[in-house]
Amino acid sequence: MAVEQIKNTLSRNFITFKTAAWLGWQMDSNWADPFLFIIYTIVKPISATFILVMMYVVVSGGSTAGSLFGFMYVGNAFYMYIFQILFGVTWVIHDDREHFQTIRYIYIAPSSFYAYVLGRSMSKLILTTVSVAITLAFGILFLGVPIGLGTVNIPMFLAVFFIGLASIVVFGLALAGISFLTAEHGMGMNEGLAGIFYLFAGVLYPIGTLPAWGAAFSKIIPLTYWLEGIRRSLIPTSTDPTLAAYSSGFLVYLMIISTIIFLILSIGIFRGAEHLARKQGKVDMLTSY
Amino acid sequence: MTSVKTVHLSRTFKAKKKDGGGIVQALRDVSIEINKGEIFGVLGPNGAGKSTLIKILCTLLLPTEGKAYVAGYDVSRDYRKVQEKINMVSGGETSGYGLLTVRENLWMFSQMYNIPSKAAKENIDRLLKEFDLYEKRNERVRTLSTGMRQKMNMIRGFMTDPEIIFLDEPTLGLDVGASRIIRNFITEWIREHPERTVLLTTHYMAEAEELCDRIAIIDNGRVIALETPENLKKLVTTEFPFTMVATGVGHPERVRELVGNATWKENDEGALKFSMILEDESIIADLVSMIVEEKGKIIHITKREPTLEDVFIKLVGRGLD
């Protein structure tokens, strides 16, 4: 009986997830103009990367050699997932509420809101993968980013990659909950959270560069381990000195533990925000200007 | 069998700053019971609290005080259970994913109700035909007119076969044709599914009178009357609903012999205008033959039916619009 129930719930949630993913894809792939698609998925990320590369070149006195360049380049490329997913999740709530005015009907449907939000974010994930892959290829081909295709540790990359995505989604859920409570232009908080990760998750520089309290904070965030694991699997020589003592297995272990802790926290935040939204009548509010 | 019940239900809001701040009492101490098989109407002017009531019952909003039960479940605590049993359609809005087709949009929502895809599609097509929207099935939602969108939303609500459906001003702003299709659908649906329940809000008197088995009149958050339309109208039948205008009536007092409460006066054209209440309408025949015997001539007889409007004005002290 209990097993049957769990199976039912899972299959229902999966259908919701699939449907939401389909819906998200309909919207995100609805490029009236392939030109726009190219701009958003290819040109924008590459030009953003290019600005960073120029800054690096200026600071380092005209060189893209040196192990820190690869560190920064890979960190920056994978950071796109963090930014896009966090942004995408809050966008779903605001769009459904204000623009399509469908959120009340999705909310009152007897299916998991988590599954829905997750599904809706899937298309962002796929498009971001295109951007990340192109950015990396660009780096390898033109900027000498030292990723040797023969030396990539594929099993480790895949394991780390997917656990990391899961942890980004976990943060996304908390944001989705909070989005119930914020007005349309209260979108700043996803950028805020993304900004915190940009500073503290070892995206552009080793966490040892931060003051001691900052580095301690970095070690709580699963994404720090994610980026470290990704770099190690892509460029064996590129590791953060502060984390160098951790074996790769231990890195994965830390990632899982902190993801689980943040999952529990996120669900708590989501539920709390959902309750508050029902209490304050904000589930389906329209922002009035 | 009760399907919706509220017990001393109240809801307050903090008023928006531009409205001067303070507290708005949207619902006050509302206790109602709605039975299976009923079309229950909530009738009230703008700001009466109709939408607030619907939102609480369909789990979008928590009560400030009191309790509400839908299909036996507490809407605050067991809201997931409630959601299995209900659906909701709200008029006067433009909801829907504009870039999907009508059919895709409906199918997408059906999948959130665990309806097998094939059955959902068949059901959607059947309803599209019933609502006269089948030709538009492959049009994008953003190209639909207000009326078509509202029909699509009605299908979204009914396609999940809810035990209880909440309709918040379902015909708001629609033309006569679209309103008619929607009203007919509602009455047909409940006739075919006598164990279901419809709760609908409206500020159209005629709609409430035509559709509803019982009506709660709500003003300023408070239920001020709850009755069948017939009983509501009895509240205002103390006036004289029959008028007869006739000429050449030599002995008007003979009319009073027939109808004890008849009064009359002469109008500007010299005809007599009688006002009376008839307990038994068959007496009209006697009245007519009597006037004819007297060689009088009846110019017209009118019976004025009391309307809900009369009831509303009597109860609330002002009209609806």
Ligand SMILES: Nc1ncnc2c1ncn2[C@@H]1O[C@H](COP(=O)(O)OP(=O)(O)OP(=O)(O)O)[C@@H](O)[C@H]1O
């Ligand atoms: N989220 C909210 N915040 C503040 N006040 C609100 C909110 N929702 C409703 N109200 C107020 O509560 C009262 C009841 O509103 P409600 O929308 O329930 O009325 P209604 O009967 O549906 O009116 P209408 O016919 O205009 O739809 C109104 O005074 C309204 O301004």
Ligand SMILES: [Mg+2]
């Ligand atoms: Mg309303």
